[in-house]
Amino acid sequence: MSFKDWLKDDSKIVLFDGGFGSELIKRGLESGKIPDILNIEQPDVISEIHRSYYDAGSDMCQTNTFGSTPLNLSHYNLENRIEEIIDNALENIKKARPFGGLIVGDIGPTGEFRPPVGNVTSDQWYSSFSTQTKLLEKGVDLWHIETISDLEEMLAAIKAVRDVSKKPLIASITYRMTKRGFFTIMGDSLEKCIEALNNENIDVIGANCTLGSKDMLKLLKTAKNFTDKPLSIKPNAGQPVVKSGKIYYEQPVEEFANDIREMIEFGAKIVGGCCGTSPKTIKEIRKIINSL
Numbered sequence: 001m002s003f004k005d006w007l008k009d010d011s012k013i014v015l016f017d018g019g020f021g022s023e024l025i026k027r028g029l030e031s032g033k034i035p036d037i038l039n040i041e042q043p044d045v046i047s048e049i050h051r052s053y054y055d056a057g058s059d060m061c062q063t064n065t066f067g068s069t070p071l072n073l074s075h076y077n078l079e080n081r082i083e084e085i086i087d088n089a090l091e092n093i094k095k096a097r098p099f100g101g102l103i104v105g106d107i108g109p110t111g112e113f114r115p116p117v118g119n120v121t122s123d124q125w126y127s128s129f130s131t132q133t134k135l136l137e138k139g140v141d142l143w144h145i146e147t148i149s150d151l152e153e154m155l156a157a158i159k160a161v162r163d164v165s166k167k168p169l170i171a172s173i174t175y176r177m178t179k180r181g182f183f184t185i186m187g188d189s190l191e192k193c194i195e196a197l198n199n200e201n202i203d204v205i206g207a208n209c210t211l212g213s214k215d216m217l218k219l220l221k222t223a224k225n226f227t228d229k230p231l232s233i234k235p236n237a238g239q240p241v242v243k244s245g246k247i248y249y250e251q252p253v254e255e256f257a258n259d260i261r262e263m264i265e266f267g268a269k270i271v272g273g274c275c276g277t278s279p280k281t282i283k284e285i286r287k288i289i290n291s292l
Contacts, residue, residue: 016272057286172206206232237276249276
């Protein structure tokens with residue numbers, strides 16, 4: 001079945017993958033190194049992580065291209081290797097994909113901000129996302145624009161993808177919980193963001209990262225009031241803890257999975273995990289989905 005068939009099937013809960021960067025950290029990713037270059041330097045490791053998520057029960061997994069825009073790669077002097085990085089990313093995930101598993105083209109933030117925080121323009125965002133999309137288009141089944149903290153950057157990314165591709169698109173913004181509700185770091189409210197996304201040519205509205213599962217459950221309950229589109233949820237495994245210079249996420253897998261169960265009951269169509277979640281997490285969620 002296609003992703004759009006899954007969306008039409010009321011009985012189908014789509015299971016995404018879990019954290020990728022945190023899995024690389026477990027395997028010794030050097031601090032300050034961009035994970036995307038490992039598509040070239042350590043392809044077997046990348047394929048092994050993808051395979052571990054598919055084997056755990058993920059219906060679909062993301063390419064290791066979170067940072068593969070020219071703007072972001074330029075921070076590491078890698079912008080001239082973007083085609084090589086993306087071609088290898090596609091090859092690595094294709095090696096791991098089982099029959100029926102879908103490949104999601106992963107598009108993360110550029111790392112550049114508009115004034116007054118930074119100097120980037122919407123046209124520069126658009127151009128950077130467009131380059132990435134054109135290189136990924138040949139090898140993916142659908143798209144996930146994720147971990148975007150500026151609504152304007154999200155809208156530029158959506159336009160860039162839609163000018164290249166007609167494949168299904170999930171748009172996930174990352175929020176913080178404040179005393180006044182859920183807001184992006186740029187000050188856009190959850191309601192404002194969803195209302196804007198309702199008017200875009202996208203298939204699913206999502207939220208990911210920053211928030212743990214308990215706060216993400218609260219966000220989901222609020223988000224349901226603002227849209228009729230399917231919702232995708234990928235929380236972190238609690239808040240990060242730093243020990244001896246290393247980052248750990250200590251939320252028990254069973255607690256996280258139980259929160260995901262409640263999200264499904266409240267209408268989440270797509271569930272998975274972000275930072276700190278693992279194939280073990282996905283396996284527990286798969287058990288829950290299979291029991292419903």
